[in-house]
Amino acid sequence: NAGVTQTPKFQVLKTGQSMTLQCAQDMNHEYMSWYRQDPGMGLRLIHYSVGAGITDQGEVPNGYNVSRSTTEDFPLRLLSAAPSQTSVYFCASSWATGGREKLFFGSGTQLSVL
Amino acid sequence: QQPVQSPQAVILREGEDAVINCSSSKALYSVHWYRQKHGEAPVFLMILLKGGEQKGHDKISASFNEKKQQSSLYLTASQLSYSGTYFCGPREGGSEKLVFGKGTKLTVNP
Numbered sequence: 001n002a003g004v005t006q007t008p009k010f011q012v013l014k015t016g017q018s019m020t021l022q023c024a025q026d027m028n029h030e031y032m033s034w035y036r037q038d039p040g041m042g043l044r045l046i047h048y049s050v051g052a053g054i055t056d057q058g059e060v061p062n063g064y065n066v067s068r069s070t071t072e073d074f075p076l077r078l079l080s081a082a083p084s085q086t087s088v089y090f091c092a093s094s095w096a097t098g099g100r101e102k103l104f105f106g107s108g109t110q111l112s113v114l
Numbered sequence: 115q116q117p118v119q120s121p122q123a124v125i126l127r128e129g130e131d132a133v134i135n136c137s138s139s140k141a142l143y144s145v146h147w148y149r150q151k152h153g154e155a156p157v158f159l160m161i162l163l164k165g166g167e168q169k170g171h172d173k174i175s176a177s178f179n180e181k182k183q184q185s186s187l188y189l190t191a192s193q194l195s196y197s198g199t200y201f202c203g204p205r206e207g208g209s210e211k212l213v214f215g216k217g218t219k220l221t222v223n224p
Contacts, residue, residue: 033211041216042214042215042216043203043217044214045214048210056210058211058213090156102161103156103203105156105157107155
């Protein structure tokens with residue numbers, strides 16, 4: 001069982017570049033979400049999805065886009081990277097929406113924007 | 115808005131107890147608790163649902179008071195392995211998302 005798989009594990013970007021962080025789960029989870037983690041700020045919700053074709057904004061959505069065309073995949077796109085987006089990004093998924101079931105986290109992507 | 119966790123950090127000696135609190139400004143449906151070791155992903159500890167039940171996991175237990183919109187995590191007879199950052203994630207009624215607090219860094223020394 002792969003669980004929640006995030007790629008890449010590390011990435012360095014230049015300001016203004018775009019990229020996509022990949023997240024895939026093989027557990028047929030309904031709910032998927034992206035968090036960013038910065039020192040002293042905890043885990044902040046960027047975007048989430050309650051099923052294929054349905055996405056919504058979290059606490060810090062600016063500068064990020066998401067889509068969910070399949071149940072398994074939930075990519076996070078940075079359209080024009082900024083140094084403020086330097087962070088560790090976690091994808092997490094759950095059987096059910098609304099916090100009814102536990103979250104499974106991916107191993108994270110460490111992103112540096114120069 | 116992120117829930118408020120207190121304290122921000124706590125240092126214990128092995129065998130001592132600790133309490134971590136989590137409060138929200140909104141009505142809650144459930145509360146999640148996770149622990150994260152340095153350089154790793156958060157790991158699930160427990161979920162508490164409406165009803166004020168107290169759940170336990172080894173010597174770690176938690177309570178949930180939905181009327182006060184608060185949850186507390188109790189760590190009893192702490193072990194070195196308890197070190198890490200603890201996050202609460204309350205789910206607000208009517209919301210499908212899970213928002214986490216800033217975390218409480220727990221250090222257990224020999």
